[in-house]
Amino acid sequence: MKPFDTVTSVAAWIDEDAIDTDIIFPARFLLLLDKEGLGKHAFHERRNDPRQSTPFILDRPPYDKAEILVAAQDFGTGSSREQAVWALADFGLRCVIAESFGEIFFANCFKNGVLPVRLSPDDIAVVREAAQREELVTIDLPTQEVRLASGVVIGFEIEPYRKDALLNGLDEIGSIQRDDGADIAAFEEKQKRRAPWLYYSEEQLAHFNDLGEEILGEPTGKSG
Amino acid sequence: MTDKTEPQTLYEKVWADHVVKTYDNGTDLLYVDRHLVQEVSSPQAFKGLKQAGRPMHRPDAHISVADHAVPTQGRGHPLREGLAASQVARLYENAREYGVPYIPMQDRRHGIVHVIGPELAFTLPGVVLVCGDSHTCTHGAFGAIAFGIGASECECVFATQVLRQQRQKTMRIRLEGVRPEGVEVKDMILAVIAEIGIGGGVGHAIEYAGSAVRDLSMEQRMTLCNMSIEAGSRIGMVAPDEKTFAYLEGRPLAPKGADWEAALDYWRSLPSDPDAVFDREVVIDVSTLSPFVSWGTTPEECAPIAGTVPDPSDVEDEGRRARMQRSVEYMGLTPGMALSDLTVDRVFIGSCTNGRIEDLRQAAEVVAGRKVSPGIDAMVVPGSAAVRAQAESEGLDKIFVEAGFSWRASGCSMCVGMNDDRLTPGQRCASTSNRNFEGRQGIGGRTHLMSPPMAAAAAIAGHLVDVRSLKKGAVE
Numbered sequence: 001m002k003p004f005d006t007v008t009s010v011a012a013w014i015d016e017d018a019i020d021t022d023i024i025f026p027a028r029f030l031l032l033l034d035k036e037g038l039g040k041h042a043f044h045e046r047r048n049d050p051r052q053s054t055p056f057i058l059d060r061p062p063y064d065k066a067e068i069l070v071a072a073q074d075f076g077t078g079s080s081r082e083q084a085v086w087a088l089a090d091f092g093l094r095c096v097i098a099e100s101f102g103e104i105f106f107a108n109c110f111k112n113g114v115l116p117v118r119l120s121p122d123d124i125a126v127v128r129e130a131a132q133r134e135e136l137v138t139i140d141l142p143t144q145e146v147r148l149a150s151g152v153v154i155g156f157e158i159e160p161y162r163k164d165a166l167l168n169g170l171d172e173i174g175s176i177q178r179d180d181g182a183d184i185a186a187f188e189e190k191q192k193r194r195a196p197w198l199y200y201s202e203e204q205l206a207h208f209n210d211l212g213e214e215i216l217g218e219p220t221g222k223s224g
Numbered sequence: 225m226t227d228k229t230e231p232q233t234l235y236e237k238v239w240a241d242h243v244v245k246t247y248d249n250g251t252d253l254l255y256v257d258r259h260l261v262q263e264v265s266s267p268q269a270f271k272g273l274k275q276a277g278r279p280m281h282r283p284d285a286h287i288s289v290a291d292h293a294v295p296t297q298g299r300g301h302p303l304r305e306g307l308a309a310s311q312v313a314r315l316y317e318n319a320r321e322y323g324v325p326y327i328p329m330q331d332r333r334h335g336i337v338h339v340i341g342p343e344l345a346f347t348l349p350g351v352v353l354v355c356g357d358s359h360t361c362t363h364g365a366f367g368a369i370a371f372g373i374g375a376s377e378c379e380c381v382f383a384t385q386v387l388r389q390q391r392q393k394t395m396r397i398r399l400e401g402v403r404p405e406g407v408e409v410k411d412m413i414l415a416v417i418a419e420i421g422i423g424g425g426v427g428h429a430i431e432y433a434g435s436a437v438r439d440l441s442m443e444q445r446m447t448l449c450n451m452s453i454e455a456g457s458r459i460g461m462v463a464p465d466e467k468t469f470a471y472l473e474g475r476p477l478a479p480k481g482a483d484w485e486a487a488l489d490y491w492r493s494l495p496s497d498p499d500a501v502f503d504r505e506v507v508i509d510v511s512t513l514s515p516f517v518s519w520g521t522t523p524e525e526c527a528p529i530a531g532t533v534p535d536p537s538d539v540e541d542e543g544r545r546a547r548m549q550r551s552v553e554y555m556g557l558t559p560g561m562a563l564s565d566l567t568v569d570r571v572f573i574g575s576c577t578n579g580r581i582e583d584l585r586q587a588a589e590v591v592a593g594r595k596v597s598p599g600i601d602a603m604v605v606p607g608s609a610a611v612r613a614q615a616e617s618e619g620l621d622k623i624f625v626e627a628g629f630s631w632r633a634s635g636c637s638m639c640v641g642m643n644d645d646r647l648t649p650g651q652r653c654a655s656t657s658n659r660n661f662e663g664r665q666g667i668g669g670r671t672h673l674m675s676p677p678m679a680a681a682a683a684i685a686g687h688l689v690d691v692r693s694l695k696k697g698a699v700e
Contacts, residue, residue: 017547018422018522022661027642031293031307033267033314035375045663072543074423077456077522078661079640080265080358082374100423103458104358104372111376121543159390161249172376173278176384180245180253184281184386187244187255195241197479197487198257198351200284207344207476208325214290214316215302215330216309 002113003169007094008138009067011131012057019071020078021105025087027079038083039090058091068137070128071098073121076105085112095139097127097146110162113169115141117156126152141167231497233394234463235429238369238494242352244386254389258346258353259381260337261288261324263315264642265356269379270318281385283323287346290315291336294329295644296605296632308643322382335608335634338362338576342446343610345475349464349491354381359576359658361452365445366472367464367494369429372453392459393427393503396496398434401511406692408586409444410578410656410675412436413451414516414526415508422524425457428504431496432462436510442471443582450577451658454523463495517563517688518660518673520551525660526673527563529690535559554662555670556650564688566672570653571602571683572665573676574632575639578656579607581614583676587656588620590680590691596628597686603630603645605637629683641666654682 029041047056057063069088075098076084085108088096095115109116117139119127127146130137135149141163146154165172176184192199232240244253266288273280280286293308303309312329319326327333333340338359341347349367354360356378363370377387397420399412417424430452432445440448445462452460469488472478479487518526519533525548527534536548536559552559557566573579573587584604596602604624606612612634615621621631638645639657647653647669656679657664660671672688681691 015543015546016550017543020522020659020661022659022664026663026667027640028667030264030642031311033311034271035268045667074456077422078358078453078659080356080372080374082265082268082356082376085374100426103426103456104374104453108374108376111374159249159251161247161251161388164249172388173276173380173383176253176380176386176388177278180384180386183245183253184255184384188385191255195350195487195490197483198348200477201480203480204477205284211325211333212328212331214312214326214328215300216313216316 001111001169001171004094004113004115004141004166006138006140007067008136010062010065010134011068011070011127011137012063012066013070013128013131014057015072015128017073018077019075021076021081021084021102022078024076024084025081030081030083035083035086037090038087039092042087042091062134065092067092067094068139069093069096070124070131071096072124073099075101077102080104082108082111085109085114089114097124099124110165113166115139115166117146119146119154119156123154126154231500233496233500233502234367234431234461234494235369235394235459238350238352239391241350251388251390253386254352256354256381256385256387257285257351259286259378260341260346260353260355260360261286261319261378262292262337262355262357263290263311264292265375265378266318267311267314268375269356269382270322272379273382278383280322280324280382285385286324287327288315288319288324289327289334289337289340290329292636292640293643294635296635296637299329299633332609332613335610336576336579336636338450339579339607339611342366342442343475343608345472345478348472349468350494354387358453359450361458361460362446362450362576364449364452364459364461365442366468367461367491369459369461371458392429395425395428395430395457395504395506396502397430397432397506397508399432399436399508399510400434401436401509403436403510403513406515406677406690407510407513408675408677409440409447411513411516412510413448414518414523414673415513417451417455417523418526419508420455420506422454422522423456425452425455428457429459429461430455430457432460437462438465441582442467443580446580447577451523454658464491515675515678515690517678518671519555519557519563520548521554521660521662522551523658523660523673525551529563529678529688531563533557533559533561533563564690566652567687568600568654568682569651570647571600571679572605572638572653572655572657573603573679574605574607574637575657576607576636577658578676579605579611581611583656584611584615584620585618587676587680588623590677590694591627591629591684592623594627594684596683600683600686602628602683603632605632606634608634638665640664641669654679654688
């Protein structure tokens with residue numbers, strides 16, 4: 001994962017609550033099998049809305065090069081689709097600022113080197129105004145600050161473990177396997193003794209012995 | 225097993241029993257007992273596993289099934305060549321490669337992950353269950369900690385069977401009183417979301433309690449827990465009780481014999497201690513509720529069916545007003561218009577929220593002897609093959625078909641616009657699903673969420689309507 005340190009860029013903004021992950025990444029693109037190259041589908045319907053008189057903000061210079069997005073309340077609610085984060089990251093966004101986030105989206109950001117920053121409505125208004133003036137905004141993760149060209153500095157909170165993971169571009173799975181493998185094995189041994197029903201018997205697993213094959217080739221059977 | 229010295233909530237007990245270790249920074253390494261795998265959130269996770277050359281830690285802790293992308297008709301034939309077919313094929317290949325059980329589309333056990341997990345008793349009280357799907361909170365109905373995760377976390381569970389997590393705060397939502405006639409559990413959860421808002425549950429694990437919850441069947445509890453994520457919480461739980469145990473006993477993956485007895489002892493220790501303290505408490509009197517419908521594009525934008533479309537200009541907060549204005553425009557509404565004046569083009573009865581047998585029985589009761597209003601395209605999509613078979617054994621399929629509904633095979637169907645069942649731009653749909661987001665059921669589609677009887681009534685009346693007036697035969 002790409003480490004996150006500081007990012008300085010113009011900031012795009014969306015002044016609208018409840019931008020859910022269906023808006024960020026419409027469901028039909030979920031059929032794609034890879035996580036790369038999804039940026040072109042980000043906000044697809046908003047970017048292709050025939051009713052809009054000006055292009056969507058992410059298609060408008062200088063915001064088309066923005067690495068920071070300033071949103072409002074409840075950003076990334078709804079579906080757990082990590083595609084929403086992959087698409088934003090592929091588009092070039094490294095940081096999303098909002099009053100609040102959907103929880104799963106929030107967690108997904110950290111797996112992909114994207115920093116979600118929670119700020120108060122008043123602070124967001126200040127950052128948004130800077131964004132509208134096309135000023136550079138700096139997100140400094142080590143010092144936990146948002147710095148504006150006007151000299152305004154806004155601090156933000158982040159859980160220490162999440163900060164570490166982003167700063168180091170941590171491979172979480174590798175880290176768990178390396179550092180926690182013995183603990184996991186010990187837990188499983190203990191759990192098998194105290195809650196043996198959580199581990200399937202041969203008889204239970206036999207329930208799946210007659211699972212057939214998926215129909216992928218020639219037509220068979222009747223329609224249903 | 226749990227620390228008895230301090231009163232604990234249900235959530236805290238199950239959590240404590242799954243902590244592998246606690247790190248210095250206060251996060252926990254949480255053991256995952258069960259993982260449901262579907263086609264949308266797994267291909268990238270399997271790919272990551274493969275690229276890193278990592279084996280799967282415990283193949284028997286997973287079950288895989290394709291539910292989102294599959295068509296609900298023409299089953300038994302290969303899928304039409306295209307992205308959906310590739311996605312289903314990819315899941316099948318991955319499951320075979322890693323030794324994970326895969327339930328084919330034609331199988332009697334097929335269905336939406338959140339419907340078949342409980343049917344198989346893959347879901348049990350006191351387990352930690354995850355799935356790359358936000359509606360995994362459904363399984364909390366059994367007293368499990370069940371939550372949706374992203375694909376990266378799916379990969380982590382494949383490789384390690386654990387997740388690094390921070391324990392949530394707790395929120396108890398007490399639903400008290402007796403539901404009036406015509407008020408369903410869907411109305412209860414829509415009322416909860418309207419009360420606390422779509423972000424109200426963020427950071428909290430919800431436990432639903434109170435007399436109106438104890439009275440619910442397991443299927444109804446699943447509907448309740450299912451939409452916890454719509455209130456911002458990844459987790460919604462109900463304490464296990466005798467109904468829970470009766471539902472599970474004898475199902476294929478339920479514990480047997482001495483294991484069953486031992487499990488029962490443990491499960492009976494799980495309900496929150498009487499003096500346990502929750503970080504937040506909410507109380508809702510369900511006796512004051514009436515049938516709800518959503519009018520906007522977030523699940524909190526809903527109102528009693530007797531209500532009207534609100535006026536955004538009445539809202540002070542700028543972001544909220546902009547959002548509401550957009551909702552009203554997107555939904556093609558005029559502030560002040562009666563919700564019951566909204567005519568519908570489509571009706572969808574199904575989904576992991578309301579695609580179970582009790583939902584279908586309720587809808588069939590409204591539909592019996594009546595006809596779908598001319599010009600309306602209405603369909604019933606059982607949540608699983610088992611639900612479909614049960615409904616057919618009760619003759620429900622005939623009731624629906626005679627009324628003019630299309631009777632489909634199991635899948636997510638029109639809850640999510642990524643299979644063949646979709647709205648076209650501008651179409652208005654009475655839907656028993658869980659999300660009324662822009663484009664959720666198809667580009668430009670307009671979704672109104674409601675209970676199965678209310679959706680059935682809308683199909684008959686041709687417009688949104690209070691099912692109670694339809695039952696009296698008073699509706700044109």
